[in-house]
Amino acid sequence: MSERILVIGACGQIGTELVEALAGIYGNGNVLATDVREAGNVPDVPYRKLDVLDQKGVAQIIMEFRPHQIYHLAALLSATAEKNPKLGWQLNMDGLFYVLDAALEAGVGKVYWPSSIAAFGPNTPSLNTPQYCVMDPNTVYGISKLAGERYAEYYFKRYGLDVRSIRYPGLIGWKAAPGGGTTDYAVSIYYDALQSGHHNCFLREDTLLPMLYMPDAIRATLEMMHAPADQVKIRSSYNLSGMSFTPTQIAESIARVMPGFSISCEPDYRQAIADSWPGSIDDSHARADWGWKHQYDLDAMTADMLHNLKTVKGIGKP
Numbered sequence: 001m002s003e004r005i006l007v008i009g010a011c012g013q014i015g016t017e018l019v020e021a022l023a024g025i026y027g028n029g030n031v032l033a034t035d036v037r038e039a040g041n042v043p044d045v046p047y048r049k050l051d052v053l054d055q056k057g058v059a060q061i062i063m064e065f066r067p068h069q070i071y072h073l074a075a076l077l078s079a080t081a082e083k084n085p086k087l088g089w090q091l092n093m094d095g096l097f098y099v100l101d102a103a104l105e106a107g108v109g110k111v112y113w114p115s116s117i118a119a120f121g122p123n124t125p126s127l128n129t130p131q132y133c134v135m136d137p138n139t140v141y142g143i144s145k146l147a148g149e150r151y152a153e154y155y156f157k158r159y160g161l162d163v164r165s166i167r168y169p170g171l172i173g174w175k176a177a178p179g180g181g182t183t184d185y186a187v188s189i190y191y192d193a194l195q196s197g198h199h200n201c202f203l204r205e206d207t208l209l210p211m212l213y214m215p216d217a218i219r220a221t222l223e224m225m226h227a228p229a230d231q232v233k234i235r236s237s238y239n240l241s242g243m244s245f246t247p248t249q250i251a252e253s254i255a256r257v258m259p260g261f262s263i264s265c266e267p268d269y270r271q272a273i274a275d276s277w278p279g280s281i282d283d284s285h286a287r288a289d290w291g292w293k294h295q296y297d298l299d300a301m302t303a304d305m306l307h308n309l310k311t312v313k314g315i316g317k318p
């Protein structure tokens with residue numbers, strides 16, 4: 001395929017894997033990775049430093065590169081945004097407007113922008129959370145995601161911009177470090193399993209949260225972006241899910257292959273954030289509209305995470 005793809009916020013947990021996948025489909029030279037960081041982290045894929053809050057810079061790079069698709073991933077995540085709420089709002093909202101407006105101006109074909117289960121809140125039905133329900137987020141991150149969802153739909157309906165979005169649950173992957181979210185424990189627990197055999201969790205042991213393994217998340221993103229426009233019926237953001245588990249359950253999954261692994265729990269400020277989020281998600285619209293199907297359950301993810309951290313990253317080796 002000869003389309004050009006611009007990725008903004010490309011050096012984070014999702015961007016690192018998405019850029020690799022996009023380069024595999026469209027060719028290295030057709031993907032331009034950008035981030036506020038000094039250097040890119042996917043070899044052989046062109047990289048430019050770009051601060052998404054530099055409105056002129058965003059418009060300029062889009063005018064120069066003329067992308068067919070933009071993936072806008074730059075954001076302050078849930079836990080980090082609670083520490084700096086003003087910056088969280090500014091980055092998550094102004095950044096989105098700069099990208100949407102410049103995309104519209106330049107006639108970009110499709111824009112991807114992820115939302116999150118953080119867009120739900122304490123009065124949302126917490127089990128099998130429906131696509132449409134009460135949404136009363138009480139974190140600045142969640143408020144920005146809900147507002148962003150409304151604007152995504154507004155830009156589609158009012159201006160015809162083909163914006164597509166998924167409400168990711170907690171994402172777990174081994175290639176890049178997570179960026180300060182409330183579900184990050186589910187990545188560090190695997191490092192701890194290999195390095196010390198014990199994990200001290202910042203959430204309570206019975207905190208049920210929806211999660212997805214990164215290969216499934218990347219595949220979902222690309223499948224939705226490649227679906228014909230009329231199959232993408234929801235223009236705010238799609239519920240998406242793969243599995244739900246508690247800290248106890250992920251520890252049990254690890255202990256099944258690493259007997260003796262143990263967990264302790266010392267909940268911190270992130271517990272309140274997790275408590276306001278759903279425990280499981282109804283993603284039947286994504287399944288019906290564009291054929292979403294997850295592949296990894298908890299034990300399959302555990303096996304793959306431990307294998308790759310050990311053999312590719314050398315974690316736990318003396």
Ligand SMILES: NC(=O)c1ccc[n+]([C@@H]2O[C@H](COP(=O)([O-])OP(=O)(O)OC[C@H]3O[C@@H](n4cnc5c(N)ncnc54)[C@H](O)[C@@H]3O)[C@@H](O)[C@H]2O)c1
Pocket residue numbers: 008009010011012013014015034035036037050051052053072073074075076077091114115116117167168169170171172177178179180181183
């Ligand atoms: N990882 C998850 O579990 C998860 C879950 C739900 C939604 N999401 C959403 O997915 C998107 C990507 O998340 P991620 O996990 O890769 O986050 P991350 O924190 O790992 O990466 C974000 C990237 O944005 C970059 N960035 C920060 N400020 C910037 C700026 N001013 N200009 C340009 N780049 C900037 C950072 O350097 C970083 O590389 C975000 O919108 C996030 O809200 C992630």
